Amino acid sequence: xxxxxxxxxxxxxxxxxxxxxxxxxxxxxxxxxxxxxxxxxxxxxxxxxxxxxxxxxxxxxxxxxxxxxxxxxxxxxxxxxxxxxxxxxxxxxxxxxxxxxxxxxxxxxxxxxxxxxxxxxxxxxxxxxxxxxxxxxxxxxxxxxxxxxxxxxxxxxxxxxxxxxxxxxxxxxxxxxxxxxxxxxxxxxxxxxxxxxxxxxxxxxxxxxxxxxxxxxxxxxxxxxxxxxxxxxxxxxxxxxxxxxxxxxxxxxxxxxxxxxxxxxxxxxxxxxxxxxxxxxxxxxxxxxxxxxxxxxxxxxxxxxxxxxxxxxxxxxxxxxxxxxxxxxxxxxxxxxxxxxxxxxxxxxxxxxxxxxxxxxxxxxxxxxxxxxxxxxxxxxxxxxxxxxxxxxxxxxxxxxxxxxxxxxxxxxxxxxxxxxxxxxxxxxxxxxxxxxxxxxxxxxxxxxxxxxxxxxxxxxxxxxxxxxxxxxxxxxxxxxx
Numbered sequence: 001x002x003x004x005x006x007x008x009x010x011x012x013x014x015x016x017x018x019x020x021x022x023x024x025x026x027x028x029x030x031x032x033x034x035x036x037x038x039x040x041x042x043x044x045x046x047x048x049x050x051x052x053x054x055x056x057x058x059x060x061x062x063x064x065x066x067x068x069x070x071x072x073x074x075x076x077x078x079x080x081x082x083x084x085x086x087x088x089x090x091x092x093x094x095x096x097x098x099x100x101x102x103x104x105x106x107x108x109x110x111x112x113x114x115x116x117x118x119x120x121x122x123x124x125x126x127x128x129x130x131x132x133x134x135x136x137x138x139x140x141x142x143x144x145x146x147x148x149x150x151x152x153x154x155x156x157x158x159x160x161x162x163x164x165x166x167x168x169x170x171x172x173x174x175x176x177x178x179x180x181x182x183x184x185x186x187x188x189x190x191x192x193x194x195x196x197x198x199x200x201x202x203x204x205x206x207x208x209x210x211x212x213x214x215x216x217x218x219x220x221x222x223x224x225x226x227x228x229x230x231x232x233x234x235x236x237x238x239x240x241x242x243x244x245x246x247x248x249x250x251x252x253x254x255x256x257x258x259x260x261x262x263x264x265x266x267x268x269x270x271x272x273x274x275x276x277x278x279x280x281x282x283x284x285x286x287x288x289x290x291x292x293x294x295x296x297x298x299x300x301x302x303x304x305x306x307x308x309x310x311x312x313x314x315x316x317x318x319x320x321x322x323x324x325x326x327x328x329x330x331x332x333x334x335x336x337x338x339x340x341x342x343x344x345x346x347x348x349x350x351x352x353x354x355x356x357x358x359x360x361x362x363x364x365x366x367x368x369x370x371x372x373x374x375x376x377x378x379x380x381x382x383x384x385x386x387x388x389x390x391x392x393x394x395x396x397x398x399x400x401x402x403x404x405x406x407x408x409x410x411x412x413x414x415x416x417x418x419x420x421x422x423x424x425x426x427x428x429x430x431x432x433x434x435x436x437x438x439x440x441x442x443x444x445x446x447x448x449x450x451x452x453x454x455x456x457x458x459x460x461x462x463x464x465x466x467x468x469x470x471x472x473x474x475x476x477x478x479x480x481x482x
Contacts, residue, residue, distance in 0.1 A: 006041055006080030018096075019043070023055065027091055037075065041086040052085060059087050061155040064128050068287050070121040072141060072153040092151060094142030097206060101137055105209040108241045109279050112270050114140070114150045115203050116282035119267035121152045122199065124287045126192060126263060130155070133190040135198040136176045137205050174222055175211035176201040179230050179254055193256035196266060200251025200259075207239055212252065231453060232443050243273050255446045400425040402464040404475065405432075405448075409460070409482025412451065417458045417482040420449040429467035434460055437479050457481045 005013045011028040017038060019025055025040045042055055062074045073090040080086055097114070100106070106114070118140060125132060132139075132155060139154040172181050178197035180188035188194075204212040212235040213228045214220045227233075232254040239245040247269045253259050260266040267284050274281045403424035410418045421432075434450055435442045437459035441452065444465075452458050459481040 003043065003045055003082060003084070005039075006082050006084055006086065008039070008078070008080050008086065011037075011039065022051070030088070033075070036091045038089045038091040039086050040089065041080065041084050045083055047084070055085055055087075058155045061125075061130055064130060065121070065124055065287065068121050068124050069285060070117045070149065070151055071124075072151045089153070090151075092141040093144045094148050096138045097140045097142065097150070097202075098137035100142065101206045101209050106206045108207065108239075108244060108277070111203055111206045112244070112274050112277075112279060113147075113282045114206065115199075115270045116267050116274075116284055118150050118152055119199070119263050119270065120283075120285040122195060123262065123264045123267065123284075125155075126195070127286070131190050131192070131195060133194075134173055135195060135202055136173045137202055140202070174229075175213055175225055176205070177229065178256070179232075180256060182226050182230055192262055193259055195263060196251050196259045197253075197256075199263060199266065200248045204235065204239075204248050204252070207244075208235075208237060227453070232445070232450070233441065234443050236442065241273065241277070243276060244270075247273065249444070253444070253446070258446050402426070402430065402466070405462045405464060405477040407460060407462060407477055407480035409458075409480050411482050415455050416451055416453055418449065418451045419460050419462075419480065419482065421462050421477070422448065423464060427466065431465050431467075433463045433465055435476070436460060437481075 005016075005024075005026045005028075008028070010031045012031065014027040014029055014036065017025040017027050023040055023042050025038050028037055028039050029035070030037045040058075042051070047055075056077070059074050059077045062071060065071045067073075072092070074087055075090070076088040078086055078088070094100070097106075122132060122135065132152070134154060135152075139152065141151045141153055142148045143151065174182065176198045178188075178194040180186060181190065181194055201212055210216065211225070213225050213233070215235065215237070218224070234249060234252070239248075247266070251259055251266055260269065264284070264286075271281050271284065405421035405423040407419055407421040410420075412418050419434075432445045432448060432450075433442070434445060436452070443450065450460070452460070459479050461476040461479050463476050
């Protein structure tokens, strides 16, 4: 049963601030501190042990982050007269970034500044093996001091990377979630790659005023948004900054291995863009992490992508639009059967992590890439993927231009077509821009294949792009339909 604001000694209730499906946040006046504070409390008194533990874990996670200047400060915890636990936090009068961006998209300079500051908070959490799991504009609060400062909040569903504490449920906010979390056929866990995706989607949201996967005027029901993300659909609107657009599209790559390898690496890219635009460079604030016991086994899971068949969507309603803003909790799917003989990978990929001694070289390479990146010809947004250096896996020499791709089309079922292509002088670091003949869908693939939804014939063209953007095919391939 939903309860109103609780009675708490030394606190005077002032107003509602907002809430989600599980908890509410109220503004109280603290008579001892002599200031307004934000108090978060569960909506109901009949809490299970799991929900109570999850709620208390929010305060513990914030406490582990110490005094990072861009994490919401927790003053106290306690139990109200009606038995509900509560968290007492600093009150930020500036509101959250979802409401701010809805009124007016933010300028590039401000988004870069916010991005570096919040990245410092997320990277600090990751260094303590805490994964937030719900990064979105509504979970960044702004102060009213000048200049306004962002503060990351809502660690209520945070988990520990080291121990994989996911329980039996997956919590997510669909319009900013990575495809591997939305794919119900997988058992993907939240980790650094999913955080990078959500953070990239959040920064794009601030620049345009809405989630990148909710284009205005389109079907923006939850099913439609999930299909866009799972199919590798990319936002078609151009951003004011081409170099920032390239970086954020890379952060939202369908393949987790194609994204920046950490929030810190993404932050360095943001700083490089600040220098290129001659903005002041924002400091990346990282708080020292405590010594941790060694953890056996891999910390992060970066699953492969498989798009499911599309599901029918329902008409968009105001109520459903409100539901999209909330954090959803889903039961995890049962574990998939163990295959008799696993299918070998198409290409060899370098490991997801590199040794700590090489980190500096990678960061410098990212900066040079962002300063020198150029727009590629084509109707859709072009993305240059920076990958680890690897040996040439084909007969092509480094300087040889790629041949024009020859595409084959295979209709998988009544609602999907699988396209694949071959070309001469292949290189392991090649990526592929693709577009449908009607221009309605565009994207970037890291493998020479893509699966597209469509009951009617679907026609595709492909262009090869080298790692550094050079020697790309000048023209699109011939159109192939399936």
